Amino acid sequence: MESHPSYKALSEVLPKYPQSAGSCFQTFNDITLAQQWTDVEVIDLPVISRCAFRGRRPKMDPLLYVVPCSLAESLSVSWFNEAFEKLGKPDQVYLAINTPDSSIVYYKLTPGIVKPPV
Template sequence: MEIHPSYPALASVVERYPAHGGPLFQTYNDILLAQQWRDVVVVDLGELCKRGAIKGKRPKTATDAESVLYIVPCSLAESISMAWIKDVFTALADPPSIYLAVASDDSSIVYYKLSSGIVKPSV
């Protein structure tokens, strides 16, 4: 991982939370290189969540591509709780929603959109 061109952007967070470095590395490269998001930045969620997140904007599309979105990587083998999800929203200053990126060992990632509170689904 250390010799990959994207590592310098991840280094400080990966060194601080090495147990979560793999999913962060995998998700960061998917968002930046495969999905081609813009203004991609790694965010340290601090001691409350003990991991990094990714902040960025989707490529320009017909939808609201200018809004900043947050992706929180985790491993498929990890157990997460509602309290932990609440801590993530708190660490990110309560955005309307986040994407949970569940990364597996075979390099696949599934993204789940989680909203703060009760949100009426779009029609």
């Protein structure tokens, strides 16, 4: 991982959070290389023991937030609340769920409980 060109952008946060380092590294590479997001910033979130990312999708103006995690992790409502709080209470956050086969599924999360349209 250290020899990969994108490691430099993550070198300050990955050693701090070894349990989430793989998910963070994989998500960063997906949004910057595959999806070609711009203005990507790494955000250190010690309260949830990982980093998050802020950036823009191609041809999109609003800033988006992504929090990586592993499929094997157990997350709680309080964990999500802490993430929203420390990210400055955005309207939505994407949870990047990483699997052992390197797949990533993104779920859009919003604060509170929202009834889906019928």
